[in-house]
Amino acid sequence: MHALLVEDDDRMAQALGTALAQRGHTVRRVARAQDALRHTREAEFVLLDLGLPDLDGTELLRRLRTVCGVPLIVVTARCEERDIVQGLRAGADDYVVKPFRMAELMARIDTVRRRTDAHADRAAPGPAVVRRGDVEVDPAGRTVTVAGAEVRLTRREFDVLALLATRPDEVHSREEILDRIWGDAFLAASRSLDVHVAGIRAKTGRSGLVRTVRGYGYQLGGER
Template structure:
């Protein structure tokens, strides 16, 4: 099996390469996120560190999942529960915290392969709701053909909902993904940004509130 090892620590990368090779795997190593994204299309498995010099590993993971269902395990020193949840929600098949034993890594890789490759999510880069057009790649929103200006976080909130139409996102999940801190759930930051989205688009139903649950992409009706 061809394994992409995304790890910027040379000593750890060398040790893992040796261990994987002993188990019959061919290892392709990338120390930078840009190389990982370029190489991921030609491998059977990805081991991804989250701390990379040119991009956060979670961003790499999200980009990979837009176009690839390759089995992937996050291998990182980040031990906080919030980081584990973010990794799994972003599309990782498993999450392994350093330091770990080689035997555990191999067992987890085998378990992921036994479960089978996850179906590739269908992600439209342009999401249309009524007369609202949300271009996720270009980070642009048009209403009735006119482009409107959103703040970075307003767009991030809308994009998170737009990537999974119909899926309810909890306040904690949105605050974690957009602000990086679920503890902000006691503040009104999210409410202010949702209000801004409704006002700027002129479509109050675009972001639907489910009281006590969270938010989801609504309609313009």
Template sequence: MQLMVVEDDDAVAAALVDAVQAAGHEACRVVRGTDALLQHQRAQLILLDLGLPDMDGLEVLRKLRQVTEVPIVILTARNDERSVVRGLRQGADDYLVKPIGLAVLLARIDAVARRSKAAAPDTGIVSVGDLQVDTGKREATQAGRELGLTAKEFDLLALLAQHAGSVVTREQILDSLWGDAFMAVSRSLDVHLTGLRAKLDRPGMIVNVRGVGYRIEAVIE
């Protein structure tokens, strides 16, 4: 498993990286919250300190949860009840207080990873009405007709289809397809969305939820 350690203390970070690598995992370390936001796609689990030099770790957690469900374990010296409650309510999978034994830390990491794996959605063919998206073959058809999508159009359609009936925020889409949900403003999404809608038999399947994002749903005629 690939872990990301978000920790500004060099000694603590080195000990954490050594421990998880000794347990058979791969690990990388970043110092700042902005680095975690830009590089989180490299990680299958994140160990997050709250006392970071550029932004509060709880803000990093909040922003990460806007775009990813990757397991996040808070590892911090903050042991006040308010921080614990905020961390868990904002989406942390576990909240651990330093100092902590490395054996206990590794056991908690394994427990969070098992829960995440059990909850992971199935992949394969996703259907929305007469639309079928085969994520393995990277093919999309509607009423049996091949849509002929570009790579980015397919990625966009697959993301929306996998969350059919629910809103996918603009930040989630930008982060998933371009990796720049927070650090840049991109008009590429609008271009690819227009192209995708033009290729669908029913462009109205993709609903614009103003100020939030987009939702795909079957259209009944």
């Protein structure tokens, strides 16, 4: 697999590049946002530091998500809850705070890639379009429309919504959603799922589209 490593610290870049190469990955390392945008189409997954010299990393993440859908993990020293929430909402598949254990990061990369590959394998044929009022969720086409206008969700936001839509009359536990989408049911104490549900509600403008079942999980709800 070809990794795009966006990291301006030479020592960190060398350590990450060596670890990735030892696992059989080829690596292109860049230190600036403009170079990341130039080379993103050749990447099969991205490791992104947020502290870049020419552009804020969160803004770069948003721009990358407009041109590529490959797995992307933020690897950064920013550890405030606000930064983590912004990174996840902007489209990161995972968020790792420095300092970290290299073995853990490699495991997270493997998990994200397996999940992405599994979604690709299930792409066709897909389930039917699900409608809730003026909201349409098309799992096969990976589109969401509200009152006829397409709404752009991050890949993971869409995955959560599509999972709920596959069995719209059932309540899905947090553990099931985390296991199916994140690949780890033991992340139940994290806020990642809640952040993505909030993103779905905000972007669609339909706060009732995802219904919270307190103490258990989520269900596809009405449109309002």
